[in-house]
Amino acid sequence: MSQEETLRIIPLGGLGEIGLNMMLIEYGDSAIALDCGVMFPEAAMLGIDLVVPDVTYLRERPGRLCGLVCTHGHEDHIGAFPFVARELPVPTYATPFAQALLENKLDEHELDVPIERFRAGDSWRIGPFEIEAVHITHSIVDAVALAIRTPLGTIVHSGDFKFDQTPLDGVPSDISRLAALGSEGVLLLLSDSTNVERPGITPSERSLIKNFEAVFARARGRVLVSTFASHLHRIQQVIDVSARAGRRVAVAGRGMVTNLAIGQELGYLRVPPGVLVELGEVRQVPPERLTVLTTGSQAEPLSALTRIATNDHRQVVLEPGDTVIFSSRIIPGNERAIADVTNHLYRRGAEVLHEHVASLHVSGHASQSELALMLQLTRPRYFVPVHGEYRHLARHCALAAEAGVPSAHCFLLEDGDVLEIDGAGVRRGEPVIAGRVFVDGKGVGDVGDIVLRDRRHLSDGGIVLVILALNQHSGDLVSGPDLISRGFLAEEESQVYLDRAREVVLEALAGLAPESRTVPAEVKEEVRKALRRHFKRTLDRRPVILPVVVEF
Ligand SMILES: [Zn+2]
Ligand SMILES: [Zn+2]
Numbered sequence: 001m002s003q004e005e006t007l008r009i010i011p012l013g014g015l016g017e018i019g020l021n022m023m024l025i026e027y028g029d030s031a032i033a034l035d036c037g038v039m040f041p042e043a044a045m046l047g048i049d050l051v052v053p054d055v056t057y058l059r060e061r062p063g064r065l066c067g068l069v070c071t072h073g074h075e076d077h078i079g080a081f082p083f084v085a086r087e088l089p090v091p092t093y094a095t096p097f098a099q100a101l102l103e104n105k106l107d108e109h110e111l112d113v114p115i116e117r118f119r120a121g122d123s124w125r126i127g128p129f130e131i132e133a134v135h136i137t138h139s140i141v142d143a144v145a146l147a148i149r150t151p152l153g154t155i156v157h158s159g160d161f162k163f164d165q166t167p168l169d170g171v172p173s174d175i176s177r178l179a180a181l182g183s184e185g186v187l188l189l190l191s192d193s194t195n196v197e198r199p200g201i202t203p204s205e206r207s208l209i210k211n212f213e214a215v216f217a218r219a220r221g222r223v224l225v226s227t228f229a230s231h232l233h234r235i236q237q238v239i240d241v242s243a244r245a246g247r248r249v250a251v252a253g254r255g256m257v258t259n260l261a262i263g264q265e266l267g268y269l270r271v272p273p274g275v276l277v278e279l280g281e282v283r284q285v286p287p288e289r290l291t292v293l294t295t296g297s298q299a300e301p302l303s304a305l306t307r308i309a310t311n312d313h314r315q316v317v318l319e320p321g322d323t324v325i326f327s328s329r330i331i332p333g334n335e336r337a338i339a340d341v342t343n344h345l346y347r348r349g350a351e352v353l354h355e356h357v358a359s360l361h362v363s364g365h366a367s368q369s370e371l372a373l374m375l376q377l378t379r380p381r382y383f384v385p386v387h388g389e390y391r392h393l394a395r396h397c398a399l400a401a402e403a404g405v406p407s408a409h410c411f412l413l414e415d416g417d418v419l420e421i422d423g424a425g426v427r428r429g430e431p432v433i434a435g436r437v438f439v440d441g442k443g444v445g446d447v448g449d450i451v452l453r454d455r456r457h458l459s460d461g462g463i464v465l466v467i468l469a470l471n472q473h474s475g476d477l478v479s480g481p482d483l484i485s486r487g488f489l490a491e492e493e494s495q496v497y498l499d500r501a502r503e504v505v506l507e508a509l510a511g512l513a514p515e516s517r518t519v520p521a522e523v524k525e526e527v528r529k530a531l532r533r534h535f536k537r538t539l540d541r542r543p544v545i546l547p548v549v550v551e552f
Contacts, residue, residue, distance in 0.1 A: 467550070
């Protein structure tokens with residue numbers, strides 16, 4: 001028998017936070033990456049658009065990465081792809097829906113990397129690894145778990161999953177395949193920890209139908225539904241319930257329009273003829289005959305729903321009697337922004353329904369009983385929880401022990417930790433560089449403006465602080481804008497530029513609808529966008545721009 005190499009499990013992201021998912025599986029000096037996701041910036045990360053995984057480990061080892069496999073098309077799994085692909089252009093594999101989303105990203109970033117399409121049930125080889133895709137249910141179509149056969153045994157990665165017994169498309173998770181893998185013998189299970197704190201079973205997507213029907217039956221005016229644009233099954237439900245209620249459906253927000261087109265083209269979305277109506281024609285549809293599907297479920301600045309809420313949307317103008325549904329979970333950190341948008345929606349006279357008011361959203365992640373079932377089906381020798389904050393990972397280790405995996409075989413790894421397995425057994429290896437890299441410039445839509453920064457280099461372009469005070473009811477400027485810079489320009493010349501920049505800020509504010517000026521996130525985004533463009537054009541500089549909005 002040939003000399004065995006060491007198998008290494010190296011999380012570069014996603015273990016210790018929600019988002020940023022990227023897992024390396026390495027055998028000898030060949031590695032594959034599973035997913036490469038973003039994390040949305042926390043409020044404390046001022047001036048940052050996106051957070052992507054640090055791939056220094058791979059950069060310092062050219063030729064090591066042989067392929068990238070995406071488990072599904074959520075941003076926390078594919079969002080960093082353009083940034084990773086630019087540095088490490090390796091063969092990339094994705095299911096059809098994820099492939100379409102990845103190709104959109106490549107277009108946006110003007111990159112050309114071929115993406116191989118696979119489907120659940122397919123098997124293929126990458127370097128020393130034999131990959132098999134296993135269908136699982138999640139809050140996006142075309143999600144898979146992966147079985148990765150290595151010379152030392154089979155690794156199962158659950159992907160993001162739930163065991164929905166009555167999924168909308170009628171195709172439940174391939175439980176029998178998972179059980180068969182368990183019978184063959186699983187060396188290591190990596191499993192989704194997101195909902196490990198929730199007892200029982202996550203409700204089926206189908207359980208929402210009657211709740212949507214009840215809301216639609218009661219609604220006197222328009223119904224607006226905001227959800228993730230990638231959630232095709234949720235979108236399908238809204239379209240079906242609308243059609244049955246005699247409503248036409250309009251679509252607001254670029255991501256929603258794009259994904260609706262992709263979903264229809266790939267056959268994942270069936271829209272009855274005559275149901276869709278152009279946004280430009282919604283004014284001719286009586287309110288009680290109209291549904292609007294919209295982006296903005298996290299109250300993202302500049303999103304369609306935020307614009308509608310602040311009466312700043314050209315086609316959709318809310319009226320008393322309209323109903324707005326947030327059919328999504330609140331991503332931690334967005335509570336304040338969502339509360340702000342909700343206040344504005346009520347100001348328009350709309351009724352707002354979200355997860356605390358009505359059951360119009362179910363999670364896409366497995367709860368405790370389903371996680372235990374995954375462990376019992378695969379019966380792994382070793383277990384590493386993934387996709388969660390530290391508390392989720394710790395709780396999942398405890399659950400695995402209850403489900404029969406010996407505690408000494410459960411490993412709580414964080415980003416950069418290394419688990420080594422060879423003929424002699426398992427042990428922790430030397431940690432590697434891993435962490436967060438900040439991306440500044442996504443919002444501009446201009447590729448030249450994308451700047452990758454890590455914490456050490458954050459000050460390269462200098463920093464410009466913009467402080468302004470606004471009346472929280474009228475949106476009027478109370479004081480400022482005051483601009484302060486550090487490391488940006490020499491002090492004597494900087495004043496001239498900052499005076500001009502101040503004018504740019506005033507122009508940006510004047511361009512916003514009055515009610516938009518009462519939404520701090522909206523103001524900040526607009527100010528950053530305008531200044532970024534201005535400094536790029538006049539100075540070819542990219543300082544970090546930190547708008548601070550004080551409300552009076
Ligand atoms: Zn997901
Ligand atoms: Zn995820």
